[in-house]
Amino acid sequence: MELQGQDGELRLYSRGAGGTTYFLQVLFCEMDFTAPTSRPRTEENLQMNRNKFDTNAHYTLGPDNPRYEPIPISFSCRATDFMHFRSISDWLSGTSTPGSGATTLTSWKGHSAGIDGNVLPEFSSIGGDPQPMAYLTEILWDGSKDYGWRGQEVVFTPGETTVTESADGVVVSANGMIYGDVTRITAFAPEASTEF
Secondary structure, rough: OOOOOOEEEEEEEEEEEEEEOOEEEEEEEOOOEEEEOOOOOEEEEOOOOOOOOOOOOOEEEEEOOOOOOOEEEEEEEEEEOOOHHHHHHHHOOOOOOOOOOOOOOOOOOOOOOEEEEEEOOOOOOHHOOOOOOOOEEEEOOOOOOOOOEEEEEEOOOOOEEEEEEEEEEEEEEEEEEEEEEEEEOOOOOOOOOEHH
8 A cells, every 4th residue: 555645625614703604725735734533542540459460450441631631733834825825824823803804703612512422611711811713624635535634623822833935935834732522524514614
């Protein structure tokens, strides 16, 4: 089996203030998307009889922390023109009025099913800072059978989105954390959405 770079597309989804779902299309350039294929599971801890393995030995579940803690995501894209560069920069910085400012976006927080049926808590607002903007993030690779990935409630970390200029153009690199569930997909979100 040979694995090679595939054409693909990444989409960031957000809800508009009026209830419309918007998405921002990001085409691949560096083939460096990195994210887990699923959420971690809780540990199985071996319990023995006074540190001796016998017929009473059994496993117990460890704490839920690994299952619910945020997990990292990163990717980069090449800006094709000024408006695309401004839009992707605004979305990744978490502003609620990206691009021209004519559309107000709201966080995807609270629109997902949570993890294992448990609704995730709200983000804290420390010191009066606004809550982070969370997105539904999907990526789909083209092939004889399309294959993809979906991350719920993805927050791109302020200060960790970088811009690199080269002779080939401007590359935007994003780093974030996935707070919601991670699943595999074969098509983009079926709900009606409007390209931003």
